[in-house]
Amino acid sequence: MKGKRTIPAEQDPRFGALLTAAAQGLALEQEREADRLFEQLGREPEIESSPEHLADMQSLLQKAKHSKRHSGRGRFLLQWAACLALAACVGSVAFPTQAAAVWQQLRSFVYRQYVTHTEIHISAPESEINTGPTADEFAPVRPSYIPEGFVCTEEEQLTILSFIVYERNEQRISFQQMFADGTGIGLDTEDAYTENTQVSGMEALYVEKQTEDSVHRTLLYHDEVYIYLLSADGLPRQELFKIAESVPAV
Amino acid sequence: MLAILMTAAAESGEAEKFTAIYERYHRILLRLACSILKEQQAAEDAVQNAFLNILRNLDKIDEIDCSKTRVFLIVITRRECYKLYNIRREDHLIELGEDLAGPDTVWEEIEQNADGEALREAMLKLSELDRQLLIGKYAYGYRYRELASLFGLSEKNVSVRLLRAKQKIVLLLKGGEGL
Numbered sequence: 001m002k003g004k005r006t007i008p009a010e011q012d013p014r015f016g017a018l019l020t021a022a023a024q025g026l027a028l029e030q031e032r033e034a035d036r037l038f039e040q041l042g043r044e045p046e047i048e049s050s051p052e053h054l055a056d057m058q059s060l061l062q063k064a065k066h067s068k069r070h071s072g073r074g075r076f077l078l079q080w081a082a083c084l085a086l087a088a089c090v091g092s093v094a095f096p097t098q099a100a101a102v103w104q105q106l107r108s109f110v111y112r113q114y115v116t117h118t119e120i121h122i123s124a125p126e127s128e129i130n131t132g133p134t135a136d137e138f139a140p141v142r143p144s145y146i147p148e149g150f151v152c153t154e155e156e157q158l159t160i161l162s163f164i165v166y167e168r169n170e171q172r173i174s175f176q177q178m179f180a181d182g183t184g185i186g187l188d189t190e191d192a193y194t195e196n197t198q199v200s201g202m203e204a205l206y207v208e209k210q211t212e213d214s215v216h217r218t219l220l221y222h223d224e225v226y227i228y229l230l231s232a233d234g235l236p237r238q239e240l241f242k243i244a245e246s247v248p249a250v
Numbered sequence: 251m252l253a254i255l256m257t258a259a260a261e262s263g264e265a266e267k268f269t270a271i272y273e274r275y276h277r278i279l280l281r282l283a284c285s286i287l288k289e290q291q292a293a294e295d296a297v298q299n300a301f302l303n304i305l306r307n308l309d310k311i312d313e314i315d316c317s318k319t320r321v322f323l324i325v326i327t328r329r330e331c332y333k334l335y336n337i338r339r340e341d342h343l344i345e346l347g348e349d350l351a352g353p354d355t356v357w358e359e360i361e362q363n364a365d366g367e368a369l370r371e372a373m374l375k376l377s378e379l380d381r382q383l384l385i386g387k388y389a390y391g392y393r394y395r396e397l398a399s400l401f402g403l404s405e406k407n408v409s410v411r412l413l414r415a416k417q418k419i420v421l422l423l424k425g426g427e428g429l
Contacts, residue, residue: 008420015357019384026373027385038275041285046277047284054295058300060272066266
């Protein structure tokens with residue numbers, strides 16, 4: 001068993017198992033200690049916060065209300081929830097009997113910009129409804145260009161949409177593709193720079209928003225069948241466009 | 251209109267959570283920070299930084315009124331207190347260029363000493379930061395990037411510290427000083 005002896009003890013699975021048990025024991029001890037400490041601190045006389053501190057904390061609470069921090073999947077699900085919610089809205093106004101239909105030949109994407117967000121509504125003539133691919137014909141694509149060092153960390157394909165996440169240290173790129181099936185999308189554009197632009201000849205909306213420690217850039221664009229949403233934290237604008245333009249045409 | 255409503259609804263859970271944490275724990279954490287820093291202005295700064303960190307890591311808090319959350323808040327607040335006064339006697343950052351070669355000890359050399367109690371004792375001899383990193387990794391299952399965000403370190407630094415911490419434990423189990 002000479003080969004086995006070359007594994008340093010700290011990398012040995014048996015050490016890992018013991019370490020896990022010991023760490024869990026210490027975690028429990030800490031939790032009990034934390035309970036005791038909080039109980040004790042709760043009994044001590046109140047410290048009057050300074051007005052400046054209270055103002056800072058109120059500002060932080062406000063910031064929390066507008067925070068857009070989500071994990072990749074959380075952010076994805078939130079955006080998808082946005083699509084579904086807005087789909088109901090658009091469908092009820094423009095296509096009361098066909099809200100769930102999958103379309104081809106979309107005729108118009110309407111961008112409505114508000115103070116806090118931008119809504120992108122999709123509408124098509126009623127004659128176009130049900131002429132496009134069905135849900136089981138969803139054909140996912142992915143960018144052929146991803147900046148060096150990024151690795152795919154999440155990937156999922158659902159019935160009528162797909163998403164993929166790439167990460168490099170603290171940087172994250174997410175690419176989503178969904179049927180332009182009468183849904184709409186709400187993008188957070190509060191205090192953000194927005195620009196109507198094009199990606200590979202397709203109409204696009206570029207959003208650039210400063211976050212606490214980075215810049216969050218989003219490109220939303222569409223062809224006649226799909227909507228694409230490409231987002232990245234801390235990636236230069238030109239890189240975002242390069243990624244978007246590397247997505248093969250459907 | 252609906253977009254903002256559903257966006258707000260989806261996010262309000264997080265905002266409500268943060269507000270609830272603030273209301274439940276702010277005063278207590280301020281007392282904790284005051285007990286460490288002995289100066290209210292500094293304690294307020296530390297608590298504000300702690301809440302900023304909490305906001306960044308809100309997804310790690312499932313339940314507001316539970317022991318795990320209280321540990322989480324204590325660890326973050328203490329860390330912010332230490333950072334504020336640059337108290338790094340034990341918790342100095344590891345230089346990334348540092349030689350990472352560790353002990354070549356193999357399991358058989360420490361197996362007899364490596365019972366749960368010995369390991370617990372060895373972990374208690376680590377610096378608080380290293381111990382919290384190990385607990386976060388092995389007890390709570392945090393990933394490197396999550397630990398990095400929690401403790402204000404780079405992922406590389408987290409991985410180096412964890413490796414070093416384990417090597418220290420191995421040395422301690424072997425009977426050496428290790429620290």
